[in-house]
Amino acid sequence: MSALQFDDRVVIVTGAGNGLGRSHALAFAARGARVVVNDLGASTTGEGSDLRAADQVVAEIVAAGGEAVASHDSVTDGGHIVDCAMDNFGRIDVVVNNAGILRDRAFHNMTAEDWDLVYNVHVRGAFSVSHAAWPHLRAQEYGRLIFTASAAGLYGNFGQANYSMAKLGLHGLAQTLAIEGASRNIVANTIAPVAGSRMTETIMPPQIVAQLKPEFVTPLVLKLCHESHREGGRLFEVGAGWAGQVRWARSKGHGFPVDPPLTPEDIAAQWQHITDFTDADHPASAQEALVSMLANLQNRG
Template identity: 55%
Template sequence: TPRVLSGSRREMSDIRFDGRVVIVTGSGAGLGRAYAIGFARRGAKVVVNDLGQASVRGEGKGDTRPASTVVEEIRAFGGEAVANFDSVVDGDKIVKTAIDTYGRVDVVVNNAGILRDVSFGKMTDHDWDLVYQVHLLGSKATTQAAWPYMRDQKYGRVIFVTSTAGIYGNFGQANYSAMKTALHGLSLTLSKEGQKRNILVNTLVPTSGSRMTESVMPKAMVDAMKPEYVAPLVWYLSSENNTETGQMYDAGGGFYAKTRWERSRGYLHPGSKVMSVEDVAENFSKIVDFTDPEYPKGGANIKKILENLGISGAGRRNPRGATAKTSAELEFPSDIESSAVFKQIRDGIATNVDLAKEVASKSNKNFQFCINGGSKPAYFLMDLKSSPPKCAYSANPFEGCDVSISLSDSDFMDMRNGKLDAMSAFMQGKLSIEGDLMAAQGFGEALTELRVSFDKAQSKL
């Protein structure tokens, strides 16, 4: 049973969109209209996009009246809005309307959609392609056109709209279900790519009465499930107040909830023996047992797998600080870009000792980086065990390190700039690791936190 919240209630006027420009696709009626009007009432400048087709099957000549009518409604109460009649496949044209009219774009709600319901055996390529074009390609096109503006202004909110058919499946909607599921995958990836620039991306699973749900819901339910019950969650997720990204939310009829993946604890076969199909059969009840589930944020449990295969490197840890083979700590080299990153950390530690200790205490490991790409390999030590921590360069390898990591200068800079994560680099063979692999997973975050912390400290001087 859902919890009923009591106590103080924030007024809607507390959450505003003054100065923000919002695009809502498919906003000539139903849910999209409710979203657009609500954004405008809270101060947003709204691009009301609707192709104006009479049929939810994506058929018929476009009609400008739906979008124009919503714009008139908004202007009637003093709001700001402009109509756009392009197909979402031409998402760049929709974004151009926002830029030409208001000079920016802050929020994109990918609401437009059609249905071509038919059982899978009777579904034509045309049925499949039309749904793909509007739902998946259209959402991609509109969001991708807005992305550079959001990235440059370091602010953006994107909502992808999936459905219960996409999450759970529904008879006669193979095309629709496939595209709606794909949209959540797109949302998850963009949430990772956008987060460092304050572009937050989430997925909505709405349940509401509309032209598109008339075919799958009783009329009484269509009439009762008003779009106004869904819209408040869209407004919140699109606001500055929201800090969540990469999540999925249900909304409808006054019920709001967060949906997440669940995985069974599974069965881990001894690493020394390859599993046979008979072993699978024998342990299948363990594989499907959800008695004590996990809520994963990534793929297979890498830590379990590595430990099971006996390559966690736990035995290589050294309780003392690392030392170079030679006593000389040379001036940082100038022929590789990554040298400047380590130099910044070294200088930051010297001027922000207490801050460096605080960050280092979260890891308590020492890392050696062998960076290739200069005239010869360069060895950098980031020792988070010492007090205070230290960062040093040597022409020779350091000894006694918990983790030794080798990669190219360009790959290191991609990791530093958020274009490549450590696990992906490892899996792609761009990065090799000796020592404690579990500790290695966190070195990118440690580097980033030190650099960002020092930048903030410097800006206050």
């Protein structure tokens, strides 16, 4: 198989000053991309800023013979980040939405500020950058986008109600952009990575964090962002040298006659069938999910 190169492509990576984002930025540059290294340099909980985070990654790329510029803007000012790409490189091909923060707290202790800050960085930030890039991607009929979710968004995690909400919301956004962008060769996908970073070191033992290298995640990101990859709306869990696709599973369910009134007792009587995942279905779209449900409208008592 030929190498997956990114010559002449322009890539924005948000949150690229450390961890996963840094790994992605370095790898794209090593394969020929011109990279906008975006990082405000805030703490893991969203406070402060440090311009050195992005600048140091740019310096690494340039020292290795690559091309990169730093963007120190907040992701909530996505237009400025996209302008940085256009002003320096004249186009934008790939957006990797990676920036994130944590404000972990049990739900009964969580404040509105904890909720809003996490939402603003993860969801509004990804929206802002992607929305600013979208007209350019549509006009050139080419684009690749990555949204970074988390196992917490897929399965929930104690103390991370805000983070879980944001991470699953990003997958919903990616799925819709995959549909809307398909006719113009814009491909959007979601990853749910596990990697050692400033954020995971707050919730995992040091010996595990040290082994979960971001470089185990980056190869999947590059594959999904390459021009040869045309499948969108997918979700992948990745980390520790392992990668797998995740999809929704739905039980066969039970169809009730629609002419007599449906009661809670009817639901209880068929609970075993409703929750039985034997030979489960895997709807691939909202339309497909409706087929069996709407067919039941013909089920008469």
